[in-house]
């Protein structure tokens with residue numbers, strides 16, 4: 001029997017149940033992975049609350065790292081005994097052992113611990129495509145990146161510095177702002193106490209920024225558009241404060257022919273060759289020390305409710321993991 005988190009209904013953290021589940025032999029194209037750790041991501045909250053619908057009952061969690069115990073028919077990507085990590089569907093990573101589509105598994109370099117692997121796959125691959133694929137950023141570019149002290153945010157702060165990109169971060173407290181600044185942001189704005197549009201104007205001498213990365217959604221969306229210079233790009237990649245309301249395309253033309261995209265990691269990493277290239281680049285920046293994965297919260301699998309309370313309560317910084 002395996003231990004796993006299941007939900008039978010959507011709602012608050014209390015809907016997550018710690019239960020025994022049967023894990024059979026891996027089917028064709030699957031590998032059984034025994035987790036050493038699994039990652040906690042904001043997207044897990046969207047599935048738990050029902051903002052992102054899924055058939056119920058269901059598992060939760062999209063990220064883990066561990067050892068391959070068995071493989072099904074036709075598996076070529078990994079072998080029994082491999083150290084692996086992954087980020088992706090189906091939900092169900094909050095468990096000690098599971099079967100996963102082997103096409104989503106990547107071998108974890110020996111120099112990277114399971115905990116780091118579990119913490120960084122979803123957030124690190126996200127930063128890879130945001131900074132390297134969605135917009136081809138150049139040395140000297142100035143960007144605005146919200147929630148810079150969070151899991152995605154602290155990785156982005158460091159990666160942007162390594163790329164020579166001036167990242168203006170935002171964060172919800174002075175302590176978080178200090179953390180993001182130390183990680184590599186050129187400036188950090190406490191958006192709970194300061195008007196971030198006015199501060200961006202001030203910092204950039206009225207030039208504004210070429211790209212805004214907005215994962216906050218409802219509370220920041222239109223103000224984020226105000227921070228973009230003409231022909232700038234809005235990358236709306238999350239909704240921590242709630243979904244972005246419907247809007248008119250005139251919001252883009254009136255601010256100067258803005259571009260907008262609403263990307264997801266899963267479309268960027270859908271092809272195995274892209275996943276491997278993105279993971280290789282992530283492993284390289286971690287191995288070189290340019291990006292350090294800050295695991296600032298570790299919880300027991302059975303204590304996942306507290307992990308979600310802390311994440312939604314904006315109490316966490318950096319990455320969070322669960323250990324079986």
Ligand code: NDP
Pocket residue numbers: 040041042043122123126147148149150151152153170171172173176215216219237238239240241242263264265266311312313314315316317318
């Ligand atoms: P974080 O660790 O960044 O946690 C979310 C942070 O959002 C909080 O710590 C908080 O930071 C900030 N926030 C602002 N307003 C709110 C609010 N009303 N409620 C809760 N939090 C708020 O999470 P992740 O690193 O896991 O993810 C960051 C974002 O990126 C999420 O929105 C997630 O959905 C998105 N994402 C999107 C992906 C994609 O491919 N599209 C992939 C991965 C993540 P502060 O207190 O400093 O404001």
